[in-house]
Amino acid sequence: MQPFTTLAAVAVPLDVANIDTDQILPARFLKKPRSAGYGNFLFHDERRRSVAMPLDEPPYAGAGILVTDRNFGCGSSREGAVYALVDGGVRCVIAPSFGDIFASNAAKNGLLTVTLPDEAAAALRARLAASPGAIVTVDLPAQTVTDPDGAAIPFEIDPFKKRCLVEGLDDVALTLEHAGAIAAFEARVAAEEPWRVPATAG
Template identity: 45%
Template sequence: MEKFTQLSGIAAPLPLVNVDTDMIIPKQFLKTIHRTGLGKNLFDEMRYDDKGNEIPDFVLNQPAYREAQILVTGDNFGCGSSREHAPWALEDFGIRCVIATSFADIFFNNCFKNGILPIALPEAERDMVMTDAEKGANARIEVDLVSQTITLSDGTTINFDVDPFRKHCLLNGLDDIGLTMEKVDAIAAFETQASSSRPWV
């Protein structure tokens, strides 16, 4: 998993509430078990018409936001089914940070396991970030996980909370497998001891 320490990027405003995982990545794209290739279908039903043509008004189709790395959105983002493909699609598109007033629990947890930083802010502070994002590509936002701060294009700084363990995992690029591999020496020692004490197993 790619480490997350600091990010300076374009933020795309998506002022919607209750964006569920089927909106993020529709069910017809869930057949793959690969984490790559889903970015082109992120928000598929909002990005494309019935003929597969881009819908110009959708934020990620606008020139200013095609390279967005931050998504600013509303309440209860990531609700619905528990599909891990949702953060896979966001990450594959290039989104490394999602800022909202609240998240669905399973989606929130899946973000951390896939190298995405979800930040929950009070509505007033989220609105400040949304307003800055609406300025377009000239307004780059900085997210610093080490100091737990968001710096807007005018220099305004907003603090955010993050669980210390999840912060450690993101800073070091540790998913569930990575966390297990940190204990590989202890696991090997246990297996050696177990084989010696119970050779019949």
């Protein structure tokens, strides 16, 4: 997983509440292999029917940050919604609140979710709408979001989630941190209780 420390990127304002995972990635695309990338399916249907979806406007080309309204990522638990965002180049989503399962999936895939108060998130969206293509800087170690005018907005994050994102630790990497203890346990079991060790094909 790619570590997340500081990101300075074009930010897209999405002034819409309750964006669900089916809007982020329509269910019919879940059968596609992840190896092919999900970026082309990000907001697939919304981008074809909504005038309020600015992702395809030239000033927002290559955007790495979304600034949205409350309850982003609600609905189903599909991890593919996070894949679509990450594969589409988005590294951070800023909103007043998130769907719980979405936020958990995001952290495990290197996508930072920043929770700001309603007023702060709304003010940031308004500032970005007034200056399309403006840069926002997110500093995870310092836990700040810096708006295009240079004002730093602090945010809170769970310390464990922060560590995993900063160090690029997914669930596999976290398990491998205990590789020595796991090997020692397996060796002890093999020596003391060999009948518990599966026979290997030979």
